[in-house]
Amino acid sequence: MCAAEGCVVAKVVFNLTIEDSGDSHCRIVAEYNSTCREIEVEKLKPSFRQNLRPLQEAILQCAAARSADVAMRARNENAAAAGGGDEAKPALRDAAGSLTSGSDERIVQEVGSQLFEFIFQRKILELYQECSHAARKDDQPFLIRLRVTDPTLAYVPWETMYDKKNRFYVTTSQSTPFMRAVDDYVEERRACAARPIRMLGMAARVKVLNGFPLDEIEVDAEQVAIKKALSELNDGKRMKLSWIPSAKARDLNRRFLRGDEGKRWDLFHFIGHGGHDPERQMGFIVVQEEGGSKGIRLYADSLKAFLTQPGQTPSLVVLNSCSGAQGEPGSLFSSTAAELIQGGVPAVIAMQFEISDNMGLAFADTFYTYLAENVSIQSALAHTRAELKARQFAEWISPVLYMRGLDGEIFVDRAGSE
Structure with missing residues (x-):
């Protein structure tokens, strides 16, 4: 294939x-x-650690980001400027972060x-x-x-x-x-040998977290981009692409427990906001609260429990949100990505910095286009970084790939596949 x-x-x-x-x-x-x-x-x-903040500011030239921290910073800045007036409103989506001058x-x-x-x-x-x-x-x-x-x-x-x-x-x-x-474990883990390859997506359209407004994300555009990138494969026989109707934690947990007609999900893709909690020294994604439309934090340990159920662990998890690969100095496993890898997920792609919404959309479109060309995860991500850089996205440095083994050939046909 x-x-x-x-x-x-x-x-x-x-x-x-x-x-x-x-x-x-x-x-x-x-x-x-x-x-x-x-x-x-x-x-x-x-x-060197202190110098990374200017690096983040240099590459993120866009006000709107997929970070749960940006809204809080914007609110504090606006409140200070207005003498403690009204709450800050979400920033309008601007041009993509570019390598200016x-x-x-x-x-x-x-x-x-x-x-x-x-x-x-x-x-x-x-x-x-x-x-x-x-x-x-x-x-x-x-x-x-x-x-x-x-x-x-x-x-x-x-x-x-x-x-x-x-x-x-x-x-x-x-x-x-x-x-x-994250360790010296180099097992040749199974890729997606069975057909069809099953991909599950979750899109969190959350606008408020703990009373703070979050920047709007072009969720529909990213879903369309992924569907288009995988269109030649998504025929129900070679690949099946599905989306969770809601963005609640319980629905994610139950969907992974059930799988797809009893079969495990091979890929999981998350669209939404994310961040890193320095007090808990743990990353998180923002999902929808129960009984409402506001957001709550789903911490990495809970996400790991959902995605690594016996017999249901996916081959690849992609967290297209801010700071999924950001950790704390002095801690090897404080990032969301490292937590999932430690839990047994063979491969995780996450962002180590805050990213603009445009970057998130461009990343998904580009990465899945190359992955569908039957190259390895590692190669697809190298292609993606190179293309994003050529398109003047300074945030091309943000995606991080963690892997337990070396086998990143997601779409390679194997003997004995179903």
């Missing part, structure tokens, strides 16, 4: 691990082709260069170059798999890594598809 003849899946893996070695240093270990290299380096300075691009490159140079030093760089040379010689991509076990570095936006010498972002290149891992 390959829609793109000759599509290539990375079989060579370049494993990177960043471990805590005590005090202010960490150990970086690289493995490729039975060769292992390691170095000990000084950790990133605490100031090249200034935002320079900020991303500066952060990305620091991260690339932090990892690829001395022996690590030599092994990386050896792997790159071998892959180019065979005209094959190689997968970069990064595992960070040092809790103080879990928050870092590794997706920005920029190879200054060769002038390219590692995670936008088809030569170096990229993924994160």
Whole structure:
């Protein structure tokens, strides 16, 4: 069922691990082709974390976002300006975040260069170059798999890594598809072998959370974009696309328990607002309250319980909301994405920053278009980042892919499939 003849899946893996070695240093270990290299380096300075806020402000040039925190900030800012007057109203949707005047691009490159140079030093760089040379010689991509076990570095936006010498972002290149891992578990998990592939979507049209107005999301447009991207597959035999009628937590839980005529859902896609609670050190998505139209927080631990029921765990979860991959320094598993991966979901895509509504729509349209071309999740996301960057979306650095294993070939036909 390959829609793109000759599509290539990375079989060579370049494993990177960043471990805590005590005090202010960490150990970086690289493995490729039975060769292992390691170095000990000084950790990133605490100031690096502080510099990420300007990075967020630089890439998000749009007032309307899919964040549960934006409305609260806007309300506070408006109240201060008006001397504590009326509540702030939701911001109007503006143009997509863009790389204006090249200034935002320079900020991303500066952060990305620091991260690339932090990892690829001395022996690590030599092994990386050896792997790159071998892959180019065979005209094959190689997968970069990064595992960070040092809790103080879990928050870092590794997706920005920029190879200054060769002038390219590692995670936008088809030569170096990229993924994160939260442990050293590398099982070849099942992809979606059975037919039809079953995809379930949930769209939360929530406008108010805890009394604060939330920015409006173009839910209908995103649903249409996903349907169009998957139109050639969505024939009921190869694929079935369904949507939960409501956005209540109980309906999500019950729909996963029942599955699709008893069969598990292979993919789950969420459209809505999200955020990260620093007090609970946990991410959340915003769903509809029981008996009303306002929103409530569905925290990552509860979402994990819904999506990882025995025999019903999906192969891929996509959280198209803000901050699903945002965690706390000092905690490896405080993000929603990491929580789901720890719970047993094989692959999760989530956003590490706040994103504009336009970015959310463009991401869904682009990602599923490429995924339907029968490439791996890793490759589809590399294509997506590259295209969003070319279209001047500065938020292309936001999507993060976590995987438990290496098998990201969602639409590949396998022997013994149903």
